[in-house]
Amino acid sequence: xxxxxxxxAPARTRHAALVWMTSQSPIVVTVLALVLxxxxxxxxxxxxxxxxxxxxxxxxHSWGAPGDALxxxxxxxxxxxxxxxxxxxxxxxxxxxxxxxxxxxDASLTPISETLTYATPLIIISTGVxxxxxxxxxxxxxxxxxxxxxxxxxxxxSMLHMPMILHLPVTLIAGIAGGxxxxxxxxxxxxxxxxxxxxxxxxxxxxxYAFLLFAVLSTAFQQPxxxxxxxxxxxxxxxxxxLFGAASGLRVSYGIFVALAVVLFAWWFLDRSSIGFDFRVxxxxxxxxxxxxxxSRTVIxxxxxxxxxxxxxxxxxxxxxxxxxxxxGFLIGNAxxxxxxxxxxxxxxxxxxxxxxxxxxxxxxxxxxRTMQAATGIPLDLATVIQSIVVLFVAxxxxxxxxxxxxxxxxxxxxxxxxxxxx
Amino acid sequence: xxxxxRAITKRFGSLVANDQISITVEPxxxxxxxxxxxxxxxxxxxxxxxxxxxxxxxxxxxGVPTTFENSGEAVRRGIGMVHxxxxxxxxxxxxxxxVLGFEPTKSFNRVDYQxxxxxxxxxxxxxxxxxxxxxxxxxxxxxxxxxVEILKxxxxxxxxxxxxxxxxxxxxxxxxxxxxIMRSLAAAGKSILFITHKLKEVKAIADVITIIRxxxxxxxxxxxxxxxxxASMMVGRDVVLTVQKEPFSPGEDVFEIRDLVVRDDRxxxxxxxxxxxxxxxxxxxxxxxxxxxxxxxxxxIAGMRPVESGTITLNGHDITNASPRKxxxxxxxxxxxxxxxxGLVMSMTVADNxxxxxxxxxxxxxxxxxxxAAVNANAVRLINEFDIRTESPQELVSxxxxxxxxxxxxxxxxxxxxxxxxxxxxxxxxxxxxxxYVHRQMVNHRNxxxxxxxxxxxxxxxxxxxxxxxxxYAGKISxxxxxxxxxxxxxxxMAGTITETAHD
Numbered sequence: 001x002x003x004x005x006x007x008x009a010p011a012r013t014r015h016a017a018l019v020w021m022t023s024q025s026p027i028v029v030t031v032l033a034l035v036l037x038x039x040x041x042x043x044x045x046x047x048x049x050x051x052x053x054x055x056x057x058x059x060x061h062s063w064g065a066p067g068d069a070l071x072x073x074x075x076x077x078x079x080x081x082x083x084x085x086x087x088x089x090x091x092x093x094x095x096x097x098x099x100x101x102x103x104x105x106d107a108s109l110t111p112i113s114e115t116l117t118y119a120t121p122l123i124i125i126s127t128g129v130x131x132x133x134x135x136x137x138x139x140x141x142x143x144x145x146x147x148x149x150x151x152x153x154x155x156x157x158s159m160l161h162m163p164m165i166l167h168l169p170v171t172l173i174a175g176i177a178g179g180x181x182x183x184x185x186x187x188x189x190x191x192x193x194x195x196x197x198x199x200x201x202x203x204x205x206x207x208x209y210a211f212l213l214f215a216v217l218s219t220a221f222q223q224p225x226x227x228x229x230x231x232x233x234x235x236x237x238x239x240x241x242x243l244f245g246a247a248s249g250l251r252v253s254y255g256i257f258v259a260l261a262v263v264l265f266a267w268w269f270l271d272r273s274s275i276g277f278d279f280r281v282x283x284x285x286x287x288x289x290x291x292x293x294x295x296s297r298t299v300i301x302x303x304x305x306x307x308x309x310x311x312x313x314x315x316x317x318x319x320x321x322x323x324x325x326x327x328x329g330f331l332i333g334n335a336x337x338x339x340x341x342x343x344x345x346x347x348x349x350x351x352x353x354x355x356x357x358x359x360x361x362x363x364x365x366x367x368x369x370r371t372m373q374a375a376t377g378i379p380l381d382l383a384t385v386i387q388s389i390v391v392l393f394v395a396x397x398x399x400x401x402x403x404x405x406x407x408x409x410x411x412x413x414x415x416x417x418x419x420x421x422x423x
Numbered sequence: 424x425x426x427x428x429r430a431i432t433k434r435f436g437s438l439v440a441n442d443q444i445s446i447t448v449e450p451x452x453x454x455x456x457x458x459x460x461x462x463x464x465x466x467x468x469x470x471x472x473x474x475x476x477x478x479x480x481x482x483x484x485x486g487v488p489t490t491f492e493n494s495g496e497a498v499r500r501g502i503g504m505v506h507x508x509x510x511x512x513x514x515x516x517x518x519x520x521x522v523l524g525f526e527p528t529k530s531f532n533r534v535d536y537q538x539x540x541x542x543x544x545x546x547x548x549x550x551x552x553x554x555x556x557x558x559x560x561x562x563x564x565x566x567x568x569x570x571v572e573i574l575k576x577x578x579x580x581x582x583x584x585x586x587x588x589x590x591x592x593x594x595x596x597x598x599x600x601x602x603x604i605m606r607s608l609a610a611a612g613k614s615i616l617f618i619t620h621k622l623k624e625v626k627a628i629a630d631v632i633t634i635i636r637x638x639x640x641x642x643x644x645x646x647x648x649x650x651x652x653x654a655s656m657m658v659g660r661d662v663v664l665t666v667q668k669e670p671f672s673p674g675e676d677v678f679e680i681r682d683l684v685v686r687d688d689r690x691x692x693x694x695x696x697x698x699x700x701x702x703x704x705x706x707x708x709x710x711x712x713x714x715x716x717x718x719x720x721x722x723x724i725a726g727m728r729p730v731e732s733g734t735i736t737l738n739g740h741d742i743t744n745a746s747p748r749k750x751x752x753x754x755x756x757x758x759x760x761x762x763x764x765x766g767l768v769m770s771m772t773v774a775d776n777x778x779x780x781x782x783x784x785x786x787x788x789x790x791x792x793x794x795x796a797a798v799n800a801n802a803v804r805l806i807n808e809f810d811i812r813t814e815s816p817q818e819l820v821s822x823x824x825x826x827x828x829x830x831x832x833x834x835x836x837x838x839x840x841x842x843x844x845x846x847x848x849x850x851x852x853x854x855x856x857x858x859x860y861v862h863r864q865m866v867n868h869r870n871x872x873x874x875x876x877x878x879x880x881x882x883x884x885x886x887x888x889x890x891x892x893x894x895x896y897a898g899k900i901s902x903x904x905x906x907x908x909x910x911x912x913x914x915x916x917m918a919g920t921i922t923e924t925a926h927d
Contacts, residue, residue: 268792272792272793272795273792273793274782274788274791274792274793275791277775277793278782280768281768281779284768284769284770284771285764285767285768285769285770287761287764288764288765288766288767288768288779289768290727290747291725291747291759291765291766291780292747292751292779292780293747293748293749293750293752293780294747294748295746295748
């Protein structure tokens, strides 16, 4: 087939290059999807902000200059996105101020610290979901696994007493174990009875939520003297301390290093380890995996142990670094971290580095959205809309190419390959 | 109908699938389109049948330029297509299938089955296509099912019939019957476009042969042209059609099957009491029409399908119901029937596919971590040794041609330390050049004193490779014969009309 592919004609070079980029490089599609996400976000700002609408409506009444309306539009959209950026990465003015005066560094680092704080559990849990996806398995139960990890780690962290050098690892391992216990159930059921993992994991989520309420209301685990659904506070020796000390007011904790270690582990595991190779073969072609002597049962159980373990780790890292206790709403807000993890893994194309970047993006949109809401009155939901649209477009690369007027040449050839071409 | 294709060009992206193809089919002519897989035959037929639109060129029917928006329009203009994979509803009767989509109706929109049945009787009588209109499709042999497809096309008053690789699923006897039908259709003035890559059939039936290579017409030939002439036009170079083999000197039994019973997915005994022996230095060919239990037999050997009863012994080890891992470790090499499904991971690189079933073996991995340098070095070596055409070991295997994909599997299996090789339809869909290559590799392997079982529904392949031929019919071995027997007697064994137990 290679000899049948002539060099593109000069007139078509630029177009061909674009086609090549989109068909070859998923990164290009992701970036285009981001652009589209922010574009749609801007449309929503325009159509829902009274000031902008008034400016355009004014054109009909007073034949005013359209330039004014455009200016209002750009000002509003610009202000929204600017506050999103300054709220999640850094504020240049603030940074300049602290650099010139030598004061207020903490304040200028707060946005990025918040973003990293939110990203930490997302990175860990999404990596686990991504590993399962790469093996062709859908772990919809990451949320329940994270909650159970949080409970197990929370119990170890609040009810055991030992020096930090032991207590913190024991707490984290308890979290991983909790997630594994919850993950291995659908794994074993699928491997030995063929029960579909999606159904089992979804249903287990409900079981775990109920168990969470039971746990935080039980006398042993409930915060003494409280009647609310809130657990004992974890001992300081079991907490992941803030990176810059409690006095700085910056919340980013040593948990971010746990997250980076997980990304590194996942890269090694998927790209370099023999088991990871088995996982990828199983995900890409289960029949060939079987024929090559890979035991699908072993793989399925292992995937759910690892994916569940990482979810559990995410749960306990969250509890050990930010709240230091668990309550009845643990990790359930915002549709649940385990479900966000699915979209993050999709956006990151199930690869560790991609997941790291998309977790940071999701965290930044969430954190920046809050600043935007405070500064401009545009609701935080806009951030969710942008997240959703980006993932939607990433999931439909053909649509993205169509919007940017790129013919999906590769797709057409691929479809025809199934009809007997290309050999 | 006189059909003329003028300079048809079809591109997919930068790929030119059909490059200025011109063909004329005269009324009453059997025109054979010969080409390797991937030469552009199917694309051309899809253009002709309205499934694809040409980028350039014209279709003329009886001298009038015509365009088809879809296949329905092509059917209305008198073009009928018999697909390689039949488009029939298995639980419907012949009559119901034939009228499907064009049902004759009585009052209140009820289907007029009487008229449908009568129409079929009339058409089948007219063209000598014997078939019972009330028979249920799934109860009919494949050859008759194909007849129903032809009948269906004729009942829509087709003047030009496109037959796409029609003989792939037929026994030799059924092929003869099909050719008889084709001749009588041509005699009745119908035009036939016969697509194939089988040289013998082309010579037997065609009036005119057009040869396509890499999307271009490379020439036309008379049916009197020799097979090697046709083959070299098809491939673009000289081709050796017979394989050189050392004299047959069998050693001890390496592989033994006794009274094997294996069930298929529906729970029926697809393999029903099969016993076979393969000796060192021997290629045993398992001939037979597809779907007579060969697939299930091979899957059972490879550990991919449970054995109901009986035993499989490899090199003295009982591998009955062993896991695929154990079977591979016992020294079985397996070239699977469906290479893209069971043999390769299309989204992975050539290098990874070359170690697909040995990823943990030294030097490819050490203490759970893969040694990518060793994997790559292995790939470089095998790519050279087995002449795999790829730009690099890191190329995705999906970007290779079918022949080179098969070479990846052959290289992987033959480079392992094998006791026994099972090759299932090892050259299906490959071009003549790759067939020649794969055959030579398997014979080399045998010449080194190794045992092999080759499952094939292509008699040419069976005769090219076999030291002994076993024929499988309806889950049983209907005979084990010497390759010196005639094609006809093998054909009779394949059809199950005679059984013979001529063990040597």
